[in-house]
Amino acid sequence: MPRPSVIETGELQVILEDIADRVAGMSERGKVAQYIPELASVDLNQFGIAVAPIDGAPVSAGNADTLFSIQSISKVFSLTEALQHVGATLWQRVGREPSGDPFNSIVQLEHERGIPRNPFINPGAIVVADVLLEDRSSDEAVNDVLNLCRTLAEDASIQVDKAVADSEMRTGSRNRALAHFMKAEGNLKAPVEDVLSLYFRQCSIAMSCRQLAVAGRYLAAAGQNPADGSTVLSAQRARRVTALMMMCGSYDASGEFAFRVGLPAKSGVGGGILCIVPGIASVTAWSPGLDAKGNSHLASIAFQELVRATGWSVFGPSV
Amino acid sequence: MPRPSVIETGELQVILEDIADRVAGMSERGKVAQYIPELASVDLNQFGIAVAPIDGAPVSAGNADTLFSIQSISKVFSLTEALQHVGATLWQRVGREPSGDPFNSIVQLEHERGIPRNPFINPGAIVVADVLLEDRSSDEAVNDVLNLCRTLAEDASIQVDKAVADSEMRTGSRNRALAHFMKAEGNLKAPVEDVLSLYFRQCSIAMSCRQLAVAGRYLAAAGQNPADGSTVLSAQRARRVTALMMMCGSYDASGEFAFRVGLPAKSGVGGGILCIVPGIASVTAWSPGLDAKGNSHLASIAFQELVRATGWSVFGPSV
């Protein structure tokens, strides 16, 4: 019985270029996120994809080196930082179940007394940000998340896009509502504006497909950074973060993504999707147009094509 | 990088017996389902586990040959039967997302006009049953599901437990409410009592851990029945059913199961849990005591132990 397996660099290059070619010609491309002004002006005609095998050089196609706003994909890195920091007590303040609601829903919070369902919906990530502020300032925490991204991506040039962060800080009323609601329920300790300052800045980190793919390898590699063999998370925690990506990483279309693609993923409204192929590789695809659920339309299609070509679904081989 | 891999029969036997031994001594055992009278009298002091590798003989420990009511695990087999029968049009009548609500919730149905979130919550399985009745009677459909179980388990002795089925038929008011609600919304075609007669009987099929484990192998084997090489489902459909198990198979504790165990699973209130290890094996554990979310308390623990010992999580190796 064939299992997901490593694919030669040359063969992978052909697969990725083929995907980029086919996707380039598609007329239905989704819509860029409108609610963050700085994102609304991004050119819809872009697509990139990069695969970072845990034991080889990255392979890519399309606009794989173009920077984009990682947005909710940052929740993977802030959760990693928080798990290093406070460990399992984090789970007293945020759940581990899919929510069945949109990423910015407040209904579930009211029904469940301010405990977000999981760390990948907005209120959950805001709680994670609050956890990071227990022993450091908002500026320090932004630096810590940023440095984690730089180290994992092996690229010290990664930055917060200040224009995006400022734009979100000005317009983020829905996230403010979520934060104040949790404050009222006793599930937020730091001042709301401090937490949001961290949250909006981590979401505004700009990375390329290649950088993100390289940065995600530790989740495919039992928690170890393949670059230097250092432990980012224990193997168990790496599996658990990956499980959360599968269950909750694509908002209320997580089921659909698992059904169609079969890989744990974290999606962002900047149009990026980071997928983990356990034991093999970390992959990022990006295109700014979103579908109705807020996931990149073309990046989702690209992952379906990739899994068809590689057999990398965790739910079994293609043939 | 180690991947989930086949384990020798002898080593597996030792692992299963060790699990059975440890679980036997646990004092916290959950509670048997109270709302089906026939299930309420099952002896809490039972535990069984069986592994059916896709290319080898089953291995088991504990009460692995004791029959129990498969209940919601039957939803895997009725979905398989329906996919063989009507194919993809099924998805016009039932979704593929986790619901975020208990298995028998009606709230989501009202908010989403009678379309159940997925085929593994009760209303979804009732729609699947209705699909089966499009060209056959309730009795014929029961026989078809039963024969599928018999063929897959290689055991012609498998039967519906009539006492359980009658008990459910008398007391199933909540499921009747769900069915009539969907009827009102136009998402149920056959008469409600015909659909429920099928649904309650499929849930009342009695199987052992060993039988269920053998029966589940096609999902680990790209849709093919290892017994005879016949195609039960296409490889893509087998992956998709397995993905649905991961996302929605353990009611509103599916996230927790993915987090702790990392295997696609389908749970039943009879205390059984069927897990798929893609490319390797199908596994069933059973103990009648349930936790607060309706999943077998000891079977859940057993799967955590099994994954720890085997490294079979789809989210990456243990070490």
Place this chain on the structure above:
Amino acid sequence: MPRPSVIETGELQVILEDIADRVAGMSERGKVAQYIPELASVDLNQFGIAVAPIDGAPVSAGNADTLFSIQSISKVFSLTEALQHVGATLWQRVGREPSGDPFNSIVQLEHERGIPRNPFINPGAIVVADVLLEDRSSDEAVNDVLNLCRTLAEDASIQVDKAVADSEMRTGSRNRALAHFMKAEGNLKAPVEDVLSLYFRQCSIAMSCRQLAVAGRYLAAAGQNPADGSTVLSAQRARRVTALMMMCGSYDASGEFAFRVGLPAKSGVGGGILCIVPGIASVTAWSPGLDAKGNSHLASIAFQELVRATGWSVFGPSV
């Protein structure tokens, strides 16, 4: 300070005819209820209004003697019958608050464990019907409600419209869902089909504006039937039933009706609205076309006109 006051018969006749004239010319007439086939064929070009003072002869205009299906207005009479029968223990099984949801919503039932918010939404009236069955058959209970209507209306000819009742019995899936749901929660004692047989038949009673207006006088007259001085309900209970009409009588447009009209009312999807003017009169208007919330479009307008002309709002005089 002027208070709502009795108006001379002649003056009232002029007011009613003026209303009927103006309403006759309106082009926007709403839509007849579609979900009960027998109601869908009623002629939209009908309008009637009748005022029954507690101490004088009824006055009417338009199609005030045309029979129509009283539908949910019957909930006032079945509640009256139940209060006579079991008294205050009824309130252990049904609440007294507006629901904020449509009349046939099941969401609130799930959140509040099968206790309907009030006796005028469908699940509440179904519980009231169940209460009536505690010591009599469904046929006997139908007769009791029918006889109450006949006595109050001083008209022995009032009947259940069997064609409507049969039509509802065949198509009432949503009400069946509500009933089975409450059965599951332990808030329904009699068999569901018995309860619904009573419920659908009481809703199918056919009455005219004049008959309904006369029948409602006891609620305006401190619980006493002006025809013979007999006590239908205690003064306190009459006030309380009237209060429930104000708070919950027009489905989820009860607030709007109170805001625009200012009288306690019970509406039915047959197009009738019964209003109480405490201490003065009972009034019924009818026109089969409904607005989006299920209340008669023209009857609602007629009541606004009537209150403008008479100053009968319970919230204060017009001038």
Place this chain on the structure above:
Amino acid sequence: MPRPSVIETGELQVILEDIADRVAGMSERGKVAQYIPELASVDLNQFGIAVAPIDGAPVSAGNADTLFSIQSISKVFSLTEALQHVGATLWQRVGREPSGDPFNSIVQLEHERGIPRNPFINPGAIVVADVLLEDRSSDEAVNDVLNLCRTLAEDASIQVDKAVADSEMRTGSRNRALAHFMKAEGNLKAPVEDVLSLYFRQCSIAMSCRQLAVAGRYLAAAGQNPADGSTVLSAQRARRVTALMMMCGSYDASGEFAFRVGLPAKSGVGGGILCIVPGIASVTAWSPGLDAKGNSHLASIAFQELVRATGWSVFGPSV
């Protein structure tokens, strides 16, 4: 048929003293609001009641001249101010239906895109505050509401309790969540902190039973201030505000209050309840202990006693 009617001063005095005496002896007194620190320290052993007939001198008993925080009763005055100011366009931004949810619920807002159900739940009153800020500063608007209270109560000494206002401003996370949520949905124009500054200060106005009763007379008097005959609201608007009090004035216990008392009322968590007897009087009772729904326990009982003694229910006479 007797109708609610004016009662002689002497007789009213006896009734009120009798009520104050009986209430003084009750051991179950509810609990003071805990979530506003300044309110949590108020002495539970206080009770006052005052009746202000529209055409006579006020009558009172108990601690009728003790100042308390009017809290949500201020919503009546801010709504009056806004109706004078913007008129009917207000209703494009806030509904007129009971919500069926607690006063600070955010669930309804999400389901209905930021339009609060009515102006007497917190989000509705926050929108009304925002309306007032269309052409004036927060400080000016506070003065306008305060001056309206002073004029209506014929008492220039009425003030905002700054300690209470500051306390609410510091701890009002739930209201901040509501405001930011509506901001996100486009239903709040002024900066959130400006709106809340007005809202918290209007809620912190301190008045006595006597002052509040006198101030409410215009609602019983067809919108005219009995003191000077000036028009506060048109007769129609006065009726409509009164109707809203009936339907939505006691949070999610409005139905219960209508059922037991039968008068339009506005309740506040400071323990005050303002009731309108249309055409006759305005009444305020106060006791700081609240029941589970947030209404004063003893003031509610006092109104039941008052209506029993006076027959003032709008739903009909007692006898």
